[in-house]
Amino acid sequence: MGKVTGFLEYPRxxxxxxxxxxxxxxxxxxxxxxxxxxxxxxxxxxxxxxxPFCTQGCPLGNRIPVFNDLVYQxxxxxxxxxxxxxxxxxxxxxxxxxxxxxxxxxxxIGADPVTIERLEYEVIEHAFARGVVVQRPPAEETGRxxxxxxxxxxxxAAAAQLRxxxxxxxxxxxxxxxxGLLRYGIPEFKLEKRVLDRRLDAMxxxxxxxxxxxxxxxxxxSLAALRDAFDAVVLAIGSTRPRLIPVPGAQLxxxxxxxxxxxxxxxxxxxxxxxxxxxxxxxxIILGGGDTGADCLGTAHRQGAASVTQIEIMDEPPRERPSDxxxxxxxRLYKVTSAxxxxxxxxxxxxxxxxxxxxxxAEIVVRxxxxxxxxxxxxxxxxxxxxFVGPELDALGxxxxxxLSPRSTIAVDAHxxxxxxxxxSPVFACGDAVRGQSLIVWAIAEGRSAAAHVDAHLRxxxxxxxxxxxxxxxxx
Numbered sequence: 288m289g290k291v292t293g294f295l296e297y298p299r300x301x302x303x304x305x306x307x308x309x310x311x312x313x314x315x316x317x318x319x320x321x322x323x324x325x326x327x328x329x330x331x332x333x334x335x336x337x338x339p340f341c342t343q344g345c346p347l348g349n350r351i352p353v354f355n356d357l358v359y360q361x362x363x364x365x366x367x368x369x370x371x372x373x374x375x376x377x378x379x380x381x382x383x384x385x386x387x388x389x390x391x392x393x394x395x396i397g398a399d400p401v402t403i404e405r406l407e408y409e410v411i412e413h414a415f416a417r418g419v420v421v422q423r424p425p426a427e428e429t430g431r432x433x434x435x436x437x438x439x440x441x442x443x444a445a446a447a448q449l450r451x452x453x454x455x456x457x458x459x460x461x462x463x464x465x466x467g468l469l470r471y472g473i474p475e476f477k478l479e480k481r482v483l484d485r486r487l488d489a490m491x492x493x494x495x496x497x498x499x500x501x502x503x504x505x506x507x508x509s510l511a512a513l514r515d516a517f518d519a520v521v522l523a524i525g526s527t528r529p530r531l532i533p534v535p536g537a538q539l540x541x542x543x544x545x546x547x548x549x550x551x552x553x554x555x556x557x558x559x560x561x562x563x564x565x566x567x568x569x570x571x572i573i574l575g576g577g578d579t580g581a582d583c584l585g586t587a588h589r590q591g592a593a594s595v596t597q598i599e600i601m602d603e604p605p606r607e608r609p610s611d612x613x614x615x616x617x618x619r620l621y622k623v624t625s626a627x628x629x630x631x632x633x634x635x636x637x638x639x640x641x642x643x644x645x646x647x648x649a650e651i652v653v654r655x656x657x658x659x660x661x662x663x664x665x666x667x668x669x670x671x672x673x674x675f676v677g678p679e680l681d682a683l684g685x686x687x688x689x690x691l692s693p694r695s696t697i698a699v700d701a702h703x704x705x706x707x708x709x710x711x712s713p714v715f716a717c718g719d720a721v722r723g724q725s726l727i728v729w730a731i732a733e734g735r736s737a738a739a740h741v742d743a744h745l746r747x748x749x750x751x752x753x754x755x756x757x758x759x760x761x762x763x
Contacts, residue, residue, distance in 0.1 A: 290359055293331030299399035300329065307629050311588055314475035314556050316382075317625040323361070326409040329402045330358030336393045340615045341403060344391025346732035347380075348755050349373045351388060351403055358406055367414035370407060371421060373753070375447045376731060378415075378482050379440060381408030383473065384728045385578070391615035415485065422489040425453035431745045434459060434517040436503045439467025440727050441718025442523030443490070444734030445741070448752050449521075450495050452742045457496040457517075459508065465497050467525060471550040474582050476589070476625075480557065504682025514712035519741050522683070522697060522705070523734060526675040526719035532574060536642030545579050545672035552586045566592040570665045572651055573597040574639055575672030578624070583670045585626030595631035596664065598653065603635035642669060678720040697721050699758050702744070703737040715741055722759040732756045 290296075302321040304310070310317055333355035341351040350369050357366035370377050381404055392400030414421055431454045435446045438460040450456045464470050466483050491497065501508050513520050529544035531537065548564050555562035566587040573580045573587075576599030587595045604621045612618035627633070634653075640661065641652040650663045677695035680686040685697060689707035692698040697716040700706045705714040717737035718730040732755045739754035 290331035293328075293359070294334050294394050294398070297328050297332050299332065299402060300325065301402055301405055304625060304628070310476065311629060314479075314589060316479050317476055321405070321409065323409075326406065327359050327361060330355045330406055332394065332401050333359070334394055340391040340393055341388040341401075344615055344617070345388040346726075346729050346756055347373045347735070348753075349388065349407075351401075354410055355401060355403070355406060358410060363410065363413040364417060364419050366410045367419045367421075370410050371414070371423075373755070374407070374731065375422075375444045375735065376440065376486060377407040377411035378486065379469065379478070380728050380731070381405065381411060382478050382482075385617070385726060387617040387726070387728070390617040396614055421486075422447060422493050423451045424493040425451055427453050428455075429453040429745065431455065431519075432457070432517045433519045433521060433741060433745075434513045435521045435523060436513070437467060437523035437525060437718070437720070438465045438497070439469060439523060439525050439718065439730060441525075441720075441730040441734035441737075442467065442521070443486075444731040445521050445523060445717060445738040446495050446734075447490055448735050448738035449741060450490070450493055452738070452750070452752055454742070454745065455494070455496075457498060459498045459501045459503055459513075461500070461502045463500050465499060468546075471553045472546055472582075474549065474553065474586050475556050476585055477582065502682065504684070510683050510685075510714070514714065518712065518745055520712070520714045521737055521741060522714060522716040522720055523718045523730075523737075524678050524683075524720045526678050526696065526722075526724045528676045528679055529671065530673040530676050532639055532671055532673060534639060534641050536644065536648065539642050539644050540647040541644070541667060542642055542648050542669045543671070545573070545575065545583050545670045548670050549579075549582055549586060552590070562590065564668070566590040566595075566668055568593050569667035571595045571668045571670065572664060572666040573670045573672055575599065575674070576601065576633070576635070577672065577674070579674075580670075580672035581624040581626045583672055584631050585624075585629060587668075587670075588626065588629045588631070592668075594665075596634060597631060598634045598637050598639065600638050600656070601635065642666070675719075675724045677723065692721075694723050696723050701757065702740040703733075703758055704740070704744075713744060729756070733758075 302318040335352045339352050354366040354369045386404040388403045389400040433454050433456050435442045435458045446456045446458050551562045551564040571587045571592045573583045606621050608618045636656040638654045642648050643650050651666045654661045697720050703715045708714045715737050717733040736754040739750050739752035742750040742752050
């Protein structure tokens with residue numbers, strides 16, 4: 288512990304945001320760079336607790352007090368090696384993770400927790416800038432072949448780990464570019480795609496092979512064909528079936544699942560053109576108060592929406608940790624993201640009853656759940672950000688009672704294997720396809736864990752790869 292009294296001397300201080308009036312004119316990331324000195328001061332706030340609850344709160348088991356102390360001392364390369372031992376992609380979690388580690392920070396009991404998420408960001412950015420090895424190459428080749436289906440955080444984590452173990456790894460993605468939701472689901476202002484491409488370049492440099500525009504389940508790329516061509520297959524296809532709102536008028540033009548809207552927007556930014564679903568000049572309604580809804584909010588602002596209203600059926604969360612969600616759990620609290628700072632209205636405890644209009648939506652009917660009153664709200668564009676209900680399994684032939692969990696995700700055993708498909712050329716699964724809609728840090732942890740079991744199977748012996756978590760399905 289470098290600064291024994293650091294947590295008493297220094298307040299929590301994150302990076303400054305670019306002014307709203309400036310950042311709404313572009314798609315660049317919201318935050319300004321933070322100086323090394325400021326980051327080191329934040330590292331000094333770590334108390335180096337006897338029991339690091341932050342590490343336990345992190346699904347990856349990141350050695351948080353260790354790299355916090357190394358940041359304080361300015362030993363950036365060592366901090367990066369510690370972080371990369373447990374987290375393949377700190378540049379993603381440092382930007383996108385809701386930081387359950389910070390909810391578990393002991394300092395957070397009586398003060399503001401350490402800025403753990405931002406310190407991850409700083410450590411990995413220093414690593415890339417200083418030429419630290421960010422993707423470990425294999426020490427030897429095993430001659431075994433693994434196909435990974437899906438290139439979101441779970442699939443990429445599994446691929447990275449399996450390549451480090453010496454296996455030949457090929458990643459198959461149905462979209463025209465690698466990255467899954469990191470590519471087309473996360474707005475540029477939260478994750479500039481140069482950051483994703485930088486990581487993919489590092490993986491390709493050590494031999495990971497990427498295939499795009501491949502729909503596994505069609506013709507020569509059926510699941511059976513992959514099993515014939517590879518020694519193991521890993522399914523990391525996410526949970527991509529949107530939860531819709533089955534009310535009158537749901538079929539009207541102008542009503543879209545949030546991810547359909549975000550993908551169109553991300554493609555437009557990538558290709559430097561107007562989006563095929565554009566909020567410019569429109570009254571936008573977002574149904575859903577979570578992170579995806581906030582992503583839609585920030586995107587609509589940048590497209591020039593006339594107004595944006597985010598409607599949530601749940602009550603407004605409390606500002607302070609409630610007694611039924613005690614430390615070190617991750618409490619559901621009122622959250623103000625960078626997108627909320629940019630404008631728009633937030634409405635809670637409100638149910639959507641109907642979409643109205645001619646061929647296109649013009650207004651929605653809502654009910655105030657506290658007062659049981661109804662009203663109408665102008666709506667030219669409605670975005671449904673109500674979550675997801677499971678993976679798309681029909682094309683893979685996995686939509687059967689034997690391969691489905693009670694939550695309509697892929698059922699796996701304790702080794703992340705789809706047991707119903709047999710042991711010959713086994714199929715494994717991980718990430719949201721197994722857990723259901725969840726956090727990026729869980730996806731990475733599950734990709735790493737599945738990779739460890741794939742490696743053990745291929746070697747017929749113990750693996751050196753870590754398996755930080757067990758399948759969530761085992762607790763059902």
